[in-house]
Amino acid sequence: MKEDFIFERYSRQIFIEEIGVSGQRKIMNAKVLIVGAGGLGSPVLQYLAAAGIGVxxxxxxxRVELHNLNRQVIHGEKQLHKTKTSSAADFMQQHNSTIDFRPIQVKIDIDNAAEILRPYDIIVDCCDNFKTRYLLNETCLKLNKPLVYGSIHGFEGQLAVFNYQGSKHLLDLFPSVPPPEQVPNCDKNGVLGPLPGIIGSMMAMQVLKMAAELPVDTNQLTLVDTLHWRFSKLSF
Known part of the structure; x- marks a missing residue:
């Protein structure tokens, strides 16, 4: 890729004093794995692709279903019933074809988690169940990889960075897996579409700051209440 093309495409990031050319190079050398191609995964993918994450x-x-489309904005009507990874590949080809995009059409479980996560520098938890969340946390601890966590429900969202430069992790915040009946989900309780856009964009920002080696808050859970428009932090 020619340097003048790179500069023109990412100039508005390069102009930021804290990023510059060296920061953009770091972003382009980063390898990031997003787990989950739904409401959170969609904006994370969009903004990391736009910023030029290398891998x-x-x-x-x-697979893409009609009820996904109110919030899973990388998918469209033409992608209905396609796998979400192939739909995401369609989006990536149109949005930033220069990126090394790797669709992984598989359910992450205890047998394959380490193998799947190992090649990547930063893991982004955009999944929708606590079993996978705890597995990702455990695997990141074993592999010493940072984990960006986000969750959404109704009008509320949460965000945290785990296991980054010796910081605390999911078990320090939630020591045990909650019973399934106590866990809210979008299928039963719903979610307003812009909420995952807000939380997912915040998650992408944390990933980019880590990639560019900028300061990142740790040992804090950010709480977002979009109904009452309140933002707060909980130290743990």
Missing amino acids: LALADFD
């Missing part, structure tokens, strides 16, 4: 992988085993 961007997406793990998901689901």
Whole structure:
């Protein structure tokens, strides 16, 4: 890729004093794995692709359904019933074809988690169940990889960075897996579309700051209440 093309495409990032040419190079050398191609995974993928992350992988085993389209904005009507990873590949080809995009059409479980996560520098948890969340956390601890965590429900969202430069992790915040009946989900309780866009964009920002080696808050859970428009932090 020619340097003048790179500069023109990413100039508005390069103009930021804290990023510059060296920071953009770091972003372009980063390898990131997003787990989940739904409401959170969609904006994370969009903004990491737009920023020029060098290697961007997406793990998901689901297919696009009509009810996804209110929030999963990388998918469209033409992608209905396609796998979400192939739909994401369509989006990537149109949005930034220069990126090394790696669709991983598989359900991450205890047998394959380490193998799937190992090649990547930063793991982004955009999944929708606690079993996978705890597995990702455990695997990141074993492999010493940072984990960007986000969750959404109704009008509310959460965000945290785990296991980054010796910081705390998911078990320090939630020591045990909650019973399934106590876990809210979009299928039963719903979610307004812009919420995952907000939380996913915040997650992407944390990934980019890590990639560019900028300061990142750790040992804090950011709480977002979009109904009452309140933002707060919980130290743990």
